[in-house]
Amino acid sequence: MLEVNVSVMRGELTITASFKADTGVTALFGHSGAGKTTILNMIAGVVKPRTGKITLNGTTLFDAQRINVPPEHRRIGYVFQDRRLFPHLSVHSNLLYGFNLLAQNLRAQQPDDVIALLDLAPLLARKPANLSGGEQQRVAIGRALLTSPQLLLMDEPLASLDSARKGEILPYLERLRDTIRLPIIYVSHDEREVQRLAAVTIPVVDGVAGPLGP
């Protein structure tokens, strides 16, 4: 269970997020520029909120000025819209980057399972530059999964793909949702995508996600 109640200033806009997310897909749905990515960045720990609190499975990740767990200790998988695969590493090394940093007893996801789930076997020896956009996105998802996260953040994983590629990735996302029992926060501005994947939809309008606190 993820509980978020934070706000931050971005230029003129105050971005406020107040919601809970349980196992399954929770969509943050809104126009581009509404602040969706900033909300993911605050949850992941790469943007520091001005106020508020974030807890994940009872552990406080952020509490105003007192607690700010750095991203590498949050156990959160983050799939970026622009994928951010390491260009100097093979697909295989990209996939194992986080896995190898993880203590043995925390490795809940195994490489063979993730490679099978996302059909990555034929790509392992290649460099990211030699992959299609859809293939890169599958590797990015696999790389995040192999950190055995307690929460998965996905930022518009289909936005930069054409409709044929979207059709190629969507079944993988459904498989992921149905096999990995994790809370997934899925950011999108595409209504059909959200309807197809998400159990819960939280609208993001002008920087405000979810109901405002009392």
Add this chain to the structure above:
Amino acid sequence: MFDLSPSDLDAIYLSLKVGLWSVIVSLPFAMALAYLLARVEFALKPVVSALILLPLVLPPVVTGFLLLLAFGKNGPAGQFLDHWFGITIAFKWTGAVVAAAVMGLPLMVMGMRISIESVDHRLEMAARTLGAGPWRTFFSVTLPLSFPGILAGSILSFARSFGEFGATITFVSNIPGETRTLPIAIYSLLQTPSGDSGALKLSLIAIAVALVAIIAAEVLNRRLPKSTGRDDA
């Protein structure tokens, strides 16, 4: 005409030794400074940047004089080294290394700063979310991606150190076999009536080293944008 005398060879060997040690000594400092300037925002950044670039613009004789004041027999740094480590560097080849390192630092830091800035910061952010701390992120992502530029900066700094004259002769003087590096040997030959042809030979070597270094750095820097993290798929 390329019959080099033993003293010529001494000077070439000494310049190579000073150049290599200067790169080795300044590398960790240059890398830390380059990272600081490329990735960290702080109030005194323009001041730090200016101090690093100063030896590039200052007359080398002034840099040498300042080193003499600091590391000389009565200088604070000189007394510190002598008292705690029993080391004297003024008028020693090690002093030539320090002079060369200071003079080579601007080129090294500038090259490294640009190459670190060319690494997509978002890749470093991705490494953090995958469980890598700041140090591991630097060594597994930033360093390999900026490596061609870091190597280029080191090569240029080596060439600068190999040919350093003004600060070196001011700080450690002109002692054959100890501090008479290649450019100082050229200067000495020009002080003697029949030294012109010898000076020309050594000058050609200095030109060759400088040219090779600049070409190598250019080739390496060309490889930078390709190896950074911007995928255009």
